[in-house]
Amino acid sequence: MKLTLVGTSHKLAPVEVREQVALGADEASKLAHRLAGDDREAAVLSTCNRTELYIVGGEEADAIAELERVGGRPLAPYLYRLGDEAAALHLFRVAAGLDSMVPGEGEILGQVRAAYEAGACGPVLDRLFRGALHAGRKARAETAIGESPSSVSAAAAALAQQVFGELEGRRVLIVGAGKVGELAARNLISRGAEVAFVANRSSDRAAELARKLASEPLPLEDVAGELERADVVVSSTSAAGFVLTRAAVEDGIRGRKGAPLFLIDLAVPRDVEPSVGMLDGCFLYDIDDLEAVVAESLTGRHREAERAEGIVAAEARRFRDWQASLDVVPAIASLREHAEAIRTAELAKAEGRLGGLSESERRTVDSLTSQIVNKLLHGPIVRAKEAAALEGVGYAEALRHLFGLDEDARDGHPRRLPGQ
């Protein structure tokens, strides 16, 4: 059962091409079921960075034709085609985030799962996708590839976690109702924090963002007064001067009894007086600091990616071994049947000589002959499975040739027995 992958991604195709072949969840599912059928399997992975068709038992040309039909244009220069182990390794790398624009990004694992669930998967694709999900999880668990932040807002949230641990129940104060602040707020919310107030010069915009974030609006002048109760402050106004001066923050944190306060200044020009970062218990990061964290973390991700490659390659080899063993399974089954047929035939021939045996003695003879057959076959079967992983189907063919298994199967007759 040959596994084939046909697809395009951000590495080969510009966004103008990718958007033409991008499929929604329903369309992807329908395409997968259209490509599958009888003993064929198919799954479609479509994200903003890639559209890939995984097929088993089908024709590569059909898959390419389907993709070109979806894109409405020839796609040859943008396509890659991979088979069996290379296709498996590719999907495992994709699931681990190693083929993503930002190595280790977490969204792709969910997208691979969605493709698996919506696909028309049989035994091969089932094993392939489950292996990919396992490899993706393992790469993230055993390396730090997915841990470090890849955007300024994610870096801000990760640093807040470095101070507070879990952000569950931590109070966030948003100063400035712009998009940048909202993005940072959403990142903090996704990690369990709650936005207590949104302060802005324009009360309408403060109220609007507060409604979106399930919090309350606050006049800009009252920000310092709320510092006593806030854990994280995100500031991103377009004010020309400092919105939070050292004196105001010093006043505001007096009642905190040493509890830390994390301030994120995303504004240019800056909103928070830099010397605030020197106050005991205050941690201040501006946009440059956060960008440095992101740059460092991306370098770290590339380093971790090397380790994750090893994990993914090992998982892909396991899939290859399993897939190779599929080729030898029918030969092994035929061999077992062949041996069993000989055993029962020989027992039948000896029936006359065994007539004097009691029922218990007959069972003993039956069990004994079974054990002899099993022991004789055990070694060759184990070695055939091992060899299949290393040398492909050659061993299965040798097995068929040596025992004459195909000759029996071809004419549909019972297996030919020695001496018959």
Added chain:
Amino acid sequence: MAEFLFWPALLAYGEAAVAYAGNVRYPGLGRLATWGVRAGWIMQTALLVVQAYRADGFPWDTWAGSLNLFVWLVVGGYLVWGCKPRYRLLGLAVMPFAALVLAASYLGGGADADGSGQFSTAFLVLHVGLVLAAFAGLTLAAALGGLYLWEERALKLRRPGLLRLRAPSLLTLEALGWRTVAVALPLLTFGMVAGFVHRAALDPQIVVTLVAWALYAGFLIAHPRGRRAAHLQLAGFALVLTAPLGLLLTHLS
């Protein structure tokens, strides 16, 4: 036999210390460090069992013997949660210290198997055991305090690579430090009471221990936050260190 167990333990602790240092740059080494800690602790446990088996009484009555038991308690306490990936930086503080103290114990004859115990009463054994267990806990608390100060400084200085080190959060370190002292102080209290029951006298070592006790008791009651808490944990540890020094001087005189 004791030599046979001592060297693997020391080597394993040393390996863990080196691997923890390497882990800062190459995160894959963290596992090697963890196995070093585990293997070393098992070896040292076996060493202590052999010593206990061969001794007539309590075999860790010398200053060197006490250090041997102390290291075992410190590493045992660290093993409770220290081997989690998030706490590997703590190992960088604990394991070199453990390896050095164990080596010092060996040089002083604390790892010998032929030492016979002088302590005859259960109260004294209880006293030494509990005080050493408390000191081990306070050592770990100091390591947590040290890690807190280092991490707080890294955050203040906005070091971009901090997140890559996968250190515990500041509040986690703070809470864990307080809880460790909360467990260690009752042990110290009972250990001191057992000592007083046996011999009600004041010497410099007892005075230092009493001062340390008062400091930690104040720490638990006041429950300070942040840098102040970390500084107190380190100050308390400095006192804890001077107590065995007093013991050493007592033995030498």
